Amino acid sequence: MSDIMSCMPFEQLLNWVRKEHKEKQTVFGLHKAYVASKDQEMHIFGRPLETPIGPAAGPNSQLAQNIVASYYAGSRFFELKTVQIMDGAELAACVNKPCIKADDEGYNCEWSTELYVPQAQDEYIKAWFLLKFMAKEYGLGEMDGFQFNISVGYDLAGVKSEKINTFIDNMKDGKNTDVFKECQSVLLKYADEFANFTAQDAQSVPGEICNSATISTLHGCPPEEIESIACYLLEEKGLHTFVKCNPTLLGYDFARARLNELGYDYIAFGPFHFEDDLQYEDAVPMFKRLMKLSGELGLEFGVKITNTFPVDVKAGELPSEEMYMSGKSLFPLSISLAAKLSEEFDGGLRISYAGGADAFNIKEIVSCGVWPVTVATTILKPGGYQRLTQMANLVAPLGIKEFNGIDVKALRALAEAARSDKHYMKSAKLPGTRKSKENVPLIDCYMAPCEEGCPINQEVATYMKLSGEGRYEEALRVILNRNALPFITGTICNHNCQSRCTRNFYETPVQIRDTKLLCAENAFAKVKGEVKAITQTKDKVAIVGGGPAGMAAAYYLARSGAEVVLYEKKERLGGVVSQVIPNFRIDDKVIAKDAELLTQLGVTLHLGTVAPKVAELEKDFDRVILAVGAYKRGSLPLEGCETKNALDFLEAYNQNDGKVSLGRNVVVIGGGNTAMDTARAAKRCPGVENVYLVYRRTKRYMPADEHELVLAREEGVEFKELLAPVKLEGGELLCKVMELGDIDSSGRPCCVEGEGTEAVQADTVIVAVGEKVPTDFYKENGLEVDERGYARTGDNYESSRKGVYVIGDGRRGPALVVSGMADALKVAEDIVGADVCLDMSETADEQVTYEKQGVLKEVVKDQDGKRCLSCQAICENCVQVCPNRANLAIQVPGMEKTQVIHVDYMCNECGNCASFCPYASSPYLDKFTLFANLEHMKDSKNQGFVVLDRELKQARVRLLGKEFTWQKGEASAVPEAIANLMEAVIDDYAYVLDFK
Structure with missing residues (x-):
């Protein structure tokens, strides 16, 4: 009934409380009662x-x-x-x-x-x-x-x-x-x-x-x-x-x-x-x-x-x-x-x-x-x-x-x-959206935001549960189902899963990345030998590039029975993770653990080897995967200044054990994770006294992961915000002063030029700007490229050459390690023609989960899996956050999970549930709605129903833009699941229908 909430008669309220308490052991959806003590x-x-x-x-x-x-x-x-x-x-x-x-x-x-x-x-x-x-x-x-x-x-x-x-x-x-x-x-x-x-x-x-x-x-x-x-x-x-x-x-x-x-x-x-x-x-x-x-x-x-x-x-x-x-x-x-x-x-x-x-x-x-x-x-x-x-x-x-x-x-x-x-402190960065791009379904709307936000859709809730119980071997088996690189991702993944975690609305997200590494470290020696090929394909596949995307493709395909040969021009696997990410963040011993899985699966590795041309590879292999990365260095020309490229510097840093001569004052231009790595590495170089990170917006709007930004700040990197570099002159980097304007389409305030300039001391200027895809490489190998120089690919990432795929940073530009792994998984499934991973999700113990809900609890080292709320099985955010209890979780016979309906007459459209639904939806508008009468239904655009006759189990239904009458036992356009839901309301939740 639009935004007008209605008051229930006392008799309805009383019977609602009594019946729900007796049959569900809850009161208005609350599972735990507080019992007061007289002596307190x-x-x-x-x-x-x-x-x-x-x-x-x-x-x-x-x-x-x-x-x-x-x-x-x-x-x-x-x-x-x-x-x-x-x-x-x-x-x-x-x-x-x-x-x-x-x-x-x-x-x-x-x-x-x-x-x-x-x-x-x-x-x-x-x-x-x-x-x-x-x-x-x-x-x-x-x-x-x-x-x-x-x-x-x-x-x-x-x-x-x-x-x-x-x-x-x-x-x-x-x-x-x-x-x-x-x-x-x-x-x-x-x-x-x-x-x-x-x-x-x-x-x-x-x-x-x-x-x-x-x-x-x-x-x-x-x-x-x-x-x-x-x-x-x-x-x-x-x-x-x-x-x-x-x-x-x-x-x-x-x-x-x-x-x-x-x-x-x-x-x-x-x-x-x-x-x-x-x-x-x-x-x-x-x-x-x-x-x-x-x-x-x-x-x-x-x-x-x-x-x-x-x-x-x-x-x-x-x-x-x-x-x-x-x-x-x-x-x-x-x-x-x-x-x-x-x-x-x-x-x-x-x-x-x-x-x-x-x-x-x-x-x-x-x-x-x-x-x-x-x-x-x-x-x-x-x-x-x-x-x-x-x-x-x-x-x-x-x-x-x-x-x-x-x-x-x-x-x-x-x-x-x-x-x-x-x-009480605000995060160093404002949180991005925690919502999926999908609309909330009318039935079975439960999903774990962490899993949906993970590019490879790991069964996070399942392995968090197992880890919390100390069952590390079982947890690692679940991780390895979809994650080919548990050590790399357990160490340096930017953990988008954590930014989506429902615990963000409580206190601190569940430490998913750390838990993954905990499981890998505790169970790898025992579980590694279980990783074996399952014959799903007999294809022979060549992979060019041994970075995370190439390693992941080799893992998924070899596990599916393919004969895989991987070419890497460097002497070791890992790509940018090995060559560029500073060794104080991740070293080659960690990467080598993931590489062991490829050896276990029989992948042939050609390290320190430049791969043959695609045309040559096509003669000996059924499929070719190009996972070459975005290795062309970007640049930012400045007047009077020869800048260093951040990746060149980081590679030199790793090769020389940090002994890189930079002078006393170093300026890093950029605000992404590479900029943070560069600034932290520069801070460790001999002779460096000051490292300044110059960015045209404030640190709050930098694209870097918050964790990396905080580490840089804690290690003494000085942030120079709202500055746009112009030229280097006399050992100083001259910058224009910028100001934040109105919010633009990116969700960040636009930058506008302010008044004046500011000089920053600089013996060396390192530029951390986006790297470029290897357009020339693609052209030389007969692949069509688009106007940006990217290889043209279809939805399955197959290039213009049939049987030749492009994955990883080289397909789209620099991105997350796990995004390259997602590319690899998609291509592997296209080649195999079937899923290459099992469904290893487990149902959660409802009582255990309900006990966790509503309890604020800080991170417990090595036991953080216990804080996981098992959202894939029980979410009910919209039910919990509604002050008026207008979103109702109901049990429907034959359905494993509880279903959520919206009760129109109890809602005043405050919109609170919209903030916490993990879907791109507002439950008070988008969930299947119970109306008190036809007039209320007419006053709303929601999909939903009005019960016309309880005895006959008859209702007026609005669904997918159409209205019609449904009655149990008669032919109807209502899907079975929706019909079962309405019947459950009539049979088991009649107190909701007693409103007059």
């Missing part, structure tokens, strides 16, 4: 509180099911989504969708509840009853072990309006509301069916829902207005009160400097809000007056840190001009403000905290005396609400019972530590 109970506002954590006022606290899911996972303090006088359709017209982007630091452009205020009130009261029921029925804690906290705004007139005033009064005591009576009646109706929750429990549910409020004001709200709202809530409404504070209290200069030092220099904001918002010098005396007033009234007063931090939309993150920042980038600001105010008040000011809290800092925050703590961004990431369980378990043993002031020294130390804590 805290107290606030005169009421008990089993854990000091919960959802912040936001997308995770506006519907009853959101609050239920949060409670089940461990929340006990609920800051309900803000209500204000503007609501419903009027508000919806002002909020652009999608409105949430939480894939790294968080952004949103939403405001307060999108419901009408009376609807919001009803949702909160329904949740109040459901949590009471679940606490007793499922033994999750005491029925009074949680608290609701209302959030109201944005000005005094609005708060005093009839709409908001009625809401406040009903939240203080809701016994006379229709929804309170309805909830009580429904619970009494089913009381005989409950195991633990009794009719007496239903009748004893108190109407006093909230006795506390958090004030949320708009940016620019005058201090006297804020104080007047607080006084009204304290004096007239008798509510314990928090006032939300903005990080703008820290001042523009502080915020800009802190974010810059942590790598968030690209986040744009100006001084406007810092000048227009509440000022620190006004805030402190106000808080002192309110503390005094609350004390006289016997109430508690405190501040909520923090409210929104507005930043500019610069790269189309969300469809608005301004958005609100949250998550890991907000933590260093929020905790600094908390520390500053605590020092001001000698620890006496109570602080309710939000702003980047998660499992990595929750224990420290609460230990300082800062609580309750509410979160949003962390539970909008994969793992979702389930992340709260880990947080609850971390704070439970702290033994805090009451607020006894804040440990100012510890809080200041926490704020200072955030300045260098990796958890």
Whole structure:
């Protein structure tokens, strides 16, 4: 129904929870319940509180099911989504969708509840009853072990309006509301069916829902207005009160400097809000007056840190001009403000905290005396609400019972530590897309992003699982199935798989490359002898070039039974890996291990031998593969300067054990991996004191792998950013100063010439620019080339000469080692006429995988396979990250994997699931959708269905651009899998259909 979410009746919610819990042992898709302990109970506002954590006022606290899911996972303090006088359709017209982007630091452009205020009130009261029921029925804690906290705004007139005033009064005591009576009646109706929750429990549910409020004001709200709202809530409404504070209290200069030092220099904001918002010098005396007033009234007063931090939309993150920042980038600001105010008040000011809290800092925050703590961004990431369980378990043993002031020294130390804590620092490079180019399928959408992102599609999840269990030999067998070079790729692969790993949304990607090498080192001696030829072809194949592509082609073909002869003009195999990549990164002993596999398979090697011409090879071989690499050196002419080519330098470096004369000052021009290798090698040359890496953009936009960039920086390479070289003069490289412009089609900011020049000391200038394919070689051997000088090839990489293939860097220009291996695999399969690899994927243990989800955990050396989330078997990212539970994982009889459907009436098109789906899709738009009725279906373009008759199992279906009626047992255009899915919804998930 477009972006309008609907509220479920209490009876539907109750039956949904009961049936799902009984049959699936889950609640709204959550697999782990948090059980509170009575002896760890805290107290606030005169009421008990089993854990000091919960959802912040936001997308995770506006519907009853959101609050239920949060409670089940461990929340006990609920800051309900803000209500204000503007609501419903009027508000919806002002909020652009999608409105949430939480894939790294968080952004949103939403405001307060999108419901009408009376609807919001009803949702909160329904949740109040459901949590009471679940606490007793499922033994999750005491029925009074949680608290609701209302959030109201944005000005005094609005708060005093009839709409908001009625809401406040009903939240203080809701016994006379229709929804309170309805909830009580429904619970009494089913009381005989409950195991633990009794009719007496239903009748004893108190109407006093909230006795506390958090004030949320708009940016620019005058201090006297804020104080007047607080006084009204304290004096007239008798509510314990928090006032939300903005990080703008820290001042523009502080915020800009802190974010810059942590790598968030690209986040744009100006001084406007810092000048227009509440000022620190006004805030402190106000808080002192309110503390005094609350004390006289016997109430508690405190501040909520923090409210929104507005930043500019610069790269189309969300469809608005301004958005609100949250998550890991907000933590260093929020905790600094908390520390500053605590020092001001000698620890006496109570602080309710939000702003980047998660499992990595929750224990420290609460230990300082800062609580309750509410979160949003962390539970909008994969793992979702389930992340709260880990947080609850971390704070439970702290033994805090009451607020006894804040440990100012510890809080200041926490704020200072955030300045260098990796958890809050932005990566040296902005992450590229983690999405596949494929659209999400309606059925069986699970795939491991790491495997899809690997050019040779290794069964990563399978060998990570085996490695994590210490089964290295089995893991290596899986690796060798598709990977011909486990030692080379385990050492220097740029591991695109890791950049796609779902763990990037948790903390750190699974160390796939290191794990591959671990398996190779531990099992190679035993497994090597098992590598044998399987007769699939009797072709005789010549391979020209012994780099990674040529070695891989020899491996795949020889294993398939081909007679393979490989020619390499150098004395050893490895190509650019051996000749050019510095030996401090990989040495020939490592490469020799992979070469042993070729010997094991009977490949004939002609090393130090220039291969015969293609015409000669064709006489003796059925097929010829040219894997000669892009060996023609590139150049960058500069005025008054004779530059060195990076590959020439690196080759000389390796041949001379690093003894290359370069002078004191070396400039490397470029920003790719070769540039990083060159700079690091130059730094090791005798006599070199300074190595400068010159690049026309900033390091964040360099094409180099982040790991290599970081190593270069750690080894003392000095980055000279935003410089374009012009000429060498008097031992100095003169460069034009550049500036970053708007984002271009590459996703990077374009470079524009700035003002002035800058000189960089340079005795030697080394140019790391793209190498060129050997056009002359192809022409000499009778191959057609295109206008770029590349050999013309078909989809199977066969050249214009039948039976002659071109693979590797020589086909496309310099690329990844594993890309050359992918070429080799494709050509081998074309020659053999069949798959040359087996399917070695294994199914994952569902329970083990669900236990890992939602748990933040750092890399454990040599055991990192245990962190793998087995996405190829269980993904459910879209299910986990949806605040409203609008994406549903269901079991369909006869299908091995759970299937995902989208429930239209629960969705408000926040767009959060789009960020985390590994496909080039948005699940809320692209997954098969369940509509509540025909009107809702008409209002949407999604493919999906409306159940027309449950008994007949009849539905109206929209599929592949057509609409028709489906009924079980009758001939239909609906594919069997889709029909089975709809039938499963009707038979096993009827509670989803009870919406009215």
